[in-house]
Amino acid sequence: MMVGPEAPSYIEVPQSIQPDLPRRPQLKGTLPVPRELFPANRPDKPTESYISDAAPLPSNTTLKVSPDHPQYERLQWKQKMAENRRKNLREGLLELHERKKNSHRRMVARSNTRENLRTQIMNQPPRKDELLTAPTTVSAMKPTKCKVLPNPGAEERLAQSIVKVQEAQAAKREDMMNSLHELYVNAQKFIVNEEQLKAELERVFPDKNNPDWANGRRAGDSIWNLGPPPTMSSLAYQTKDELTKWETVQRRTKRLAEELTGGKI
Structure with a gap:
């Protein structure tokens, strides 16, 4: 049979004597999931x-x-x-x-x-041939069939885990109560209307025409009395200032009193 060079049978390839299994056709793409009717x-x-x-x-x-x-x-x-x-x-x-x-x-x-x-x-039960051909073993050495493997000390670990969970829940509850108490203490300083907002702005940013806004005091309600923002060098050596030391002592004393009384001051 005369075939052209473009035909697959142009070059004769020897075939096996036994018939080959038909190749499984390759399906392109995937079928969609059928809808639930x-x-x-x-x-x-x-x-x-x-x-x-x-x-x-x-x-x-x-x-x-x-x-x-x-x-x-x-x-x-x-x-x-x-x-x-x-x-x-x-x-x-x-x-x-x-x-x-x-x-x-x-x-x-x-x-x-x-x-x-x-x-x-x-x-x-085991088959008779297995029983007759099985080696002689002590009954205590035979494997026992049990649904749950032995777990020694499980009760003690469970009790310790319960105690840890209870302690964590108690600590979380105590933190929540402290947060609520702190919110209640600080609620009296909240600004809830425009009149309070205007009063707070007047207190922090008073009128420059007022002679008290630039009195040179370091402490005070006016933001103009605080001076420029602190620098890194001033923060590093702020313990040399007597006023800063006094403020630090007062802040630590307040925290100590809060720990002793169990509430915010």
Whole structure:
């Protein structure tokens, strides 16, 4: 047979005497997951009420046009197609629901059969040939079948874990109570209306025409009395300032009193 150079049989390749297995065709792409026609939240789909609502019957089965009308055959054909669609919907839903029930019944029966077989195999005694050919061993050395492995000291570890959880919950509850108390103490300083906001702005940023805004004091309510922001060198040597030392002592004393009294001051 004369074949061209573009044909696969242009070069003869020796074949094996035994026939080769047919190659499995490679399917390109993936099939989509089929939609669940009868979900659990719609148990009324295979019922007559759902079918009548999905494909209601026409109110009038007779055509409104005469047989000699030019569109009579077309309207008659459309009416026939509508009847076929209603019939196909009814038969399709009922047959698919029956198919689903049958497949579910077969699956349950197959699962029960496998479960019963597994239970029978697990509970059956050893065979006679195994008993006769098994080496002589002490009964205490034979492996014991138990569902739960022994766990010595589990009760003690469980009790320790319960105590740790209770301590963590108590610490979390105490932190929550401290936060609520601190919020209650600081709530009296909250600004809740515009009048308080204006008063706070006047206190912190007073009018420059007021002679008290630049009195040269380091401490005070006015922001203009604080001077420029602190530098790194001033922060490093701020302990040399007597006023800073006094403020640090007062802050530490306040914290100590709060720890002793158990509340915010």
